[in-house]
Amino acid sequence: MDRRQKSPPSLQPPPALPTPPRPTTPKGRETRARLLASARHLFGERGYGLVRVSDITDAAGISAGAFYRYFEDRRTLMLELLAVFHEDVYRSVSAPWDPDDPRASVEATTLAYLELYGENHDLFGILIELAPSDPQGAEIGLYARRRFHIRIEHSLDRGIREGTIRPDLDTRAAAELLGSMTEFYAPQRFNPGYGSTSTAPLASIAQTLADVWTDGVTRRD
Amino acid sequence: MDRRQKSPPSLQPPPALPTPPRPTTPKGRETRARLLASARHLFGERGYGLVRVSDITDAAGISAGAFYRYFEDRRTLMLELLAVFHEDVYRSVSAPWDPDDPRASVEATTLAYLELYGENHDLFGILIELAPSDPQGAEIGLYARRRFHIRIEHSLDRGIREGTIRPDLDTRAAAELLGSMTEFYAPQRFNPGYGSTSTAPLASIAQTLADVWTDGVTRRD
Numbered sequence: 001m002d003r004r005q006k007s008p009p010s011l012q013p014p015p016a017l018p019t020p021p022r023p024t025t026p027k028g029r030e031t032r033a034r035l036l037a038s039a040r041h042l043f044g045e046r047g048y049g050l051v052r053v054s055d056i057t058d059a060a061g062i063s064a065g066a067f068y069r070y071f072e073d074r075r076t077l078m079l080e081l082l083a084v085f086h087e088d089v090y091r092s093v094s095a096p097w098d099p100d101d102p103r104a105s106v107e108a109t110t111l112a113y114l115e116l117y118g119e120n121h122d123l124f125g126i127l128i129e130l131a132p133s134d135p136q137g138a139e140i141g142l143y144a145r146r147r148f149h150i151r152i153e154h155s156l157d158r159g160i161r162e163g164t165i166r167p168d169l170d171t172r173a174a175a176e177l178l179g180s181m182t183e184f185y186a187p188q189r190f191n192p193g194y195g196s197t198s199t200a201p202l203a204s205i206a207q208t209l210a211d212v213w214t215d216g217v218t219r220r221d
Numbered sequence: 222m223d224r225r226q227k228s229p230p231s232l233q234p235p236p237a238l239p240t241p242p243r244p245t246t247p248k249g250r251e252t253r254a255r256l257l258a259s260a261r262h263l264f265g266e267r268g269y270g271l272v273r274v275s276d277i278t279d280a281a282g283i284s285a286g287a288f289y290r291y292f293e294d295r296r297t298l299m300l301e302l303l304a305v306f307h308e309d310v311y312r313s314v315s316a317p318w319d320p321d322d323p324r325a326s327v328e329a330t331t332l333a334y335l336e337l338y339g340e341n342h343d344l345f346g347i348l349i350e351l352a353p354s355d356p357q358g359a360e361i362g363l364y365a366r367r368r369f370h371i372r373i374e375h376s377l378d379r380g381i382r383e384g385t386i387r388p389d390l391d392t393r394a395a396a397e398l399l400g401s402m403t404e405f406y407a408p409q410r411f412n413p414g415y416g417s418t419s420t421a422p423l424a425s426i427a428q429t430l431a432d433v434w435t436d437g438v439t440r441r442d
Contacts, residue, residue, distance in 0.1 A: 128349075129354070133350070138415075142415070145409075146418065149418070166432075169429070169432075170419070170421055170425065170426075170429045172418065172419045172421075173419040173421050173425070173426050173429045173430075174429055174433060176406060176409060176418070176419050177402050177406050177426075177429065177430055177433060178402070178433070180401055180402050180404075180405035180406045180409065181398050181399070181401050181402045181405075183401075183405060184401035184402075184404060184405030185397060185398050185401045188366075188397060188401065194359075194363070198391070198393045198394040198397050200391055200393075200394050204391065204394070205391075205394050205398075208390070208391045208394045208395055208398065209394075209398050211387075211390075211437070212395060212398060212399070212434075212437035212438060213437065215436055215437045215438075215439075216432070216433035216434065216436045216437030217433060217436075218436075
């Protein structure tokens with residue numbers, strides 16, 4: 001059985017959100033940013049489901065009607081928050097990769113991800129809450145996940161060419177499995193209801209993950 | 222830094238569900254089982270949120286009033302389905318462990334889990350849907366997860382004593398990380414919205430996971 005069955009990776013960015021055109025004046029941009037920041041704060045505090053548009057405009061000190069100059073609705077605003085946030089996450093785990101020391105790169109990337117997740121677990125929690133029922137919300141998370149997996153897969157493929165990774169590894173499956181390890185540890189640690197019991201510092205978790213990860217895929221001979 | 226910070230494992234089974242007493246007659250037991258089976262089918266078909274008690278009793282061919290002789294409400298029935306199901310899952314991944322060939326044991330356990338997940342991804346989907354909003358539903362999933370992690374942790378601790386596992390491993394963190402790999406790959410593969418792209422047969426995924434896992438934790442010297 002060939003264990004390296006590959007279809008060409010298909011990665012389409014999620015479709016653009018139906019938001020009104022971006023404001024062109026400094027004041028308009030500031031108002032829009034203020035609405036995003038208020039919503040970010042309130043969603044984090046109460047969860048997405050319990051926040052109304054009027055709560056957001058009250059907190060931002062902006063009239064209720066003005067909201068719709070900047071956003072189609074509450075859901076569109078939330079989807080934009082998620083998209084911007086995932087872009088930040090992707091940038092933070094795209095730190096320079098040192099091919100001579102993959103272990104250190106995995107450790108640094110993992111620690112960056114876990115710290116960012118810890119600081120924003122409320123937003124990640126919203127994504128977990130929405131994914132099953134909001135296809136567009138799920139799409140945003142899915143795109144981020146697949147970009148992450150493709151990045152791991154390419155690193156593993158390069159390692160095979162360079163002779164550091166075991167040549168029989170199904171790099172696509174391994175990338176998804178290894179990505180799962182990072183991605184699913186985080187909600188267990190930070191989101192109530194997924195409770196992890198390990199209390200070791202995040203730096204130490206990242207070290208354990210990097211050890212397991214790199215030894216799990218490198219050649220032994 | 223001591224990487225093996227351990228608190229005593231606290232594992233309390235979820236509190237018993239407030240269901241009416243089990244029927245004692247064969248006919249009563251059969252009726253109750255019929256309600257469970259109808260609900261299982263309908264939840265799988267439409268999702269938990271869209272199924273009413275009357276749908277369940279109609280499908281089971283039982284009067285609406287009789288339902289409440291067997292279950293407190295729709296939610297209690299669902300929680301019981303989940304509890305019974307998780308018990309089945311746990312049994313299926315508790316296959317005999319061969320200390321001389323951990324790789325084969327991990328592979329068999331992983332394949333059993335993935336196959337069971339594939340056949341029941343609708344029920345797992347309900348758990349994903351409910352966990353953030355239903356503390357008792359989350360509790361059932363959490364209990365299953367922690368039993369699974371404790372089992373891995375004990376295997377790793379035994380491996381350290383027997384000299385097969387690297388002695389510096391934080392076995393609790395490793396157990397949670399390794400458990401995440403299996404547990405989170407599955408929804409990506411089977412639940413829409415978590416989409417995995419690897420199309421390799423499950424047997425091959427289980428093999429890749431077992432390779433990565435065992436090489437990731439065993440001694441190299």
